[in-house]
Amino acid sequence: MSLNVFAETWFFNKGWQPHRFQLDAWDAIAKGKSGLLNAPTGFGKTFAIWFGVLQRYYRHERPKKGIHCLWITPLRALSAEILQATRTVSDDLELGYRIGLRTGDTDMAERKRQKTAAPEALITTPESVHLLMASKGYADYFSGLEFVVIDEWHELMGSKRGVLVEFALSRLRTICPGLQVWGISATIGNLKQAKEILLGGEGAGTLVRADLKKDIHMETLLPDVLERFPWAGHLGTTMMDKVLPIIDAHQSTLLFTNTRSQAEIWYHRLLDAAPQLAGALAIHHGSLSNELRLWVEDALHRGILKAVVCTSSLDLGVDFRPVDCVVQIGSPKGVARFVQRAGRSGHRPGETSKIYFLPTHSLEIMEGAAIRYAVHHQLLEQRLPYVRSFDVLLQYMVTLAVSDGFRADELYDEIKRTHCFSSISRDEFDECLLMVTQGGRTLDTYEEFHKVVVDNGVYRVTSKRVAMRHRLSIGAIVSDAMMRVKFLSGKYLGTIEEWFISRLQPGDTFWFSGRLLELVRVKDIQAIVRPAAGKKGAVPSWMGGRFPISDNFGAVLRHTFTEIHRKGRSLPMELRFLQPLFAEQRRMSTLPGEYELLVEYIHTRHGYHLFVYPFEGKLVHEGMAAVVAYRLSSIRKATFSIASNEYGFELLCDDPLPLDEALQAGLFSTETLFDDIRSGINIREMARRKFRDIAGIAGLVFQGYPGKPMKTKHLQANSGLFFSVFEEYDSGNLLLRQAYDEVYDFQLEASRMYKAFERISAHRIVVQRPDQLTPFAFPVFAESFRERYSNEDWQARLEKLRTQLEA
């Protein structure tokens, strides 16, 4: 094992002992290897890589000038922490190795300095790396590069930002052939694949694992009386009195909610219930201004906050030492997410993480038992990487064309080596070229299209305006049209989706940033507000706030559910507590056994409901529901409204359903399943939604920087309009096809759905016809977000509408 003098000196001075995994990483890096480091936060994973980087740099007598290491993180907050840690090392050891920070916040003067006198290391984000590649002479700038470190790779990999990373690496490997690439990842179900995607191919690179297990203490908060606990809901504020003593008993508590609106509600309800918390309670979510978020993070560090209500905005990033307790409000939705959140407390080695699960409705209490089982058995989710993301490819092509241009064959070879585009055909690639040069395949009046021009085989952007607009829209995160919320004095509070504000009239009040605000007026993209008195206001909801339960968690939940028939002490306490609810379900309908599928058919004033409970998780249910809807409606034409949650789904129709006939014909059979998926599911509507992001990334919808709006005279159009236009006039378009592929892979998970149907087809189907909604049915019915399925033709539906309107 080779020595790392920098690490040894520094650790010795600190009086610390390096962990085994740190020694392993230093050794592998010294040997010139690339790899993936898998370690929990709080154990010095940054140093495990950093001292390797330093050692490699100083192995040369006279190291080269210019950028030596790129450190890519998904979060700005994390960048600041890495900057501090690495600068401390350089200062302590009096090294001339300088570290710079470059994110969306970096000012122009600093960017200039980084260009003219480049630091040795640059801590940055995937978007900023692409921005650097969009500036002239980037190949020279990176010519001395030896290291790229991808921090929190598991986070990036499951999003299109991971594709940005893949592209950046493919380019940098060409510029710097000896490049060492290291990823840092938390534990996920497909760690090996994560390594291969990053390092380019099977068996490439070293996997360094830290065998450090973090103890998690987990407890489900139960209501005093089950009978008075709601059957449906997602707020959980009825459990407020259980949370206050927990906040009291700990130094600093993080309360995680699943949506930003839920965070707003909890924040002001907590203050109502415990006014003494004023000043010691804060709120933190992604729509709030940077200034406010930084203040909260700083206050957490200093230990002056008793509690913070937050969303996934605090999932990642900096360690807050004083935090010794976490409360998860509502379904944890995923095992890895839950473990991550738990880990925000008791951060230091040897300490136990403490997390309370607060259910928001009766059936959700079960999830406490399920999550404990999953954590215990380390059933962590896989992160599915994106493949064939043509939107990102188009963006990347223009990025390269904006700076020094590219040659088609070279670029094709390069991207073909990425995981994302390993399957791209030359035809598809050429079609992308046509998109950026001519606007598409059609040979009509494209002389008007000027984006990328071919000059001697080099693809370039020549228009300054196109270049500028492109630089402003680099990135793979697409947000809704946002309004900036400001006080009359000009103080900036944060951003809210435009559609929320558009529903308000001046004088209306709403909760934001933990305060009650009154809308004074709307000016361009600013909502001017003033503080309002009183207690009542609307709570904005953010579209980005919803995420479905993971596949693993779905399976665990189903497993837990099979236990409810067991008797006795071995039953998890959550299930014991829920016995009265199960008894009620049994009385009104049936409590399905392990090899039974319960179907409830109920007639209410809303119409005819069909409830089915496969316990497969929301994503699969959405697809199953659509297939079942299709099969029912091929017996008799009908229109359904569809709702689903983690346990089951509901089809609601205004006419009676031919249920018996459908069951006889094999309502749940796997026969012709794939045909039925294709012809039956309202994939179009799903694709339309996916197209929103695609249009933003591919540059169809220009938004400018979040918070830095740019005038886009006469170029405003929403993605829905583009989708309709493509569907009607260019139906073979690559981006359109991508929207459908994403629906199949990520939303329907067609293969998982097949397995679910297969499993069910072996089950006994129990049909019940209760008089009213059952404990199982109610939470599904109460889901506010609904799909629509119809095979009635437009005219027939219009007739129905007309009779309803004009009756």
Add this chain to the structure above:
Amino acid sequence: MGKTIQLMDTRLTLLPERALLLPDYHTLVVADWHLGKGAHFRKAGIFMPVLPVNRDTARLQALLNNYCVKTVVFLGDLFHSDLNSEWLVFERFRTANPSIRFILTRGNHDILPDDLLEKAAVDVVPSYSIAPHIHCTHHPQGNGFAGQLNIAGHIHPGCLIPTKGRQAFRLPCFYYREQTLLLPAFGMLTGLHMVQPLPGTRIYPTAGNKVMEWIR
């Protein structure tokens, strides 16, 4: 098949082709065509398929053929932005209808030079009064014409009609509120701005070949 309503003692026929006919004045009103939008986007380097804009022209031509129209009022945003090839489509249409008077109440997107519009024999005015009590403008004027009717565009009104079984329809509509009648956008490349069914408003959604009234 249109729906004829009576406002301020005036007969108004709301047409499912997303235009308004005032039969007593032989006048057809068309709002927010946004011709040239597709080409404008393409010129800016945004992928946009070439649209059969002549379908819009054909729709308008059919209306001129079927009804007795002497004047066509474009309520602004006739042409989306700077000059591009789609203007030729309009010029051809203009030439085919020499005896009809064309009036444009200028909208925020109408930045074509005056001489082009003049050449196409389109009278450009800030507002146009069909009768002493009926005023056409691009932007709705609010209380600008107290006690009189304001016909306006700009908004692209659409409505979301909830129906049984928790479903909803998204449809372009005519929208009447406080003596202002808003017209749906005429062009194929236009989006919808959802209007609210407030008390005192009347909403007439267009769908297929019908115009209906949404009675809440």
